[in-house]
Amino acid sequence: MLADNTKTAMVTLFNDAIISLIDTPCVEMVIQHGYDNPQQIPKPTETIRGKEKIFLLQFNNRFYNKLCGQPGF
Numbered sequence: 336m337l338a339d340n341t342k343t344a345m346v347t348l349f350n351d352a353i354i355s356l357i358d359t360p361c362v363e364m365v366i367q368h369g370y371d372n373p374q375q376i377p378k379p380t381e382t383i384r385g386k387e388k389i390f391l392l393q394f395n396n397r398f399y400n401k402l403c404g405q406p407g408f
Contacts, residue, residue: 346390347373356383 338344350361359379364370370377 353380356380356388 348356353364354360357379364377364379368377368379
């Protein structure tokens with residue numbers, strides 16, 4: 336979940352993105368830790384909760400830079 340002062344959005348972070356954020360591959364979270372429910376926020380990602388991050392969002396062929404982290408993820 337990403338949130339800023341405008342809205343909250345549910346997102347899916349794939350392997351390269353999640354490794355760059357928490358240094359843990361998706362397969363490790365699913366296989367070793369059992370996080371297979373997309374509605375459940377994995378505990379390892381709590382280390383970045385509340386910290387500002389800049390995300391590059393892509394919708395079809397359009398890109399947006401977005402500063403997220405106020406409040407939540």
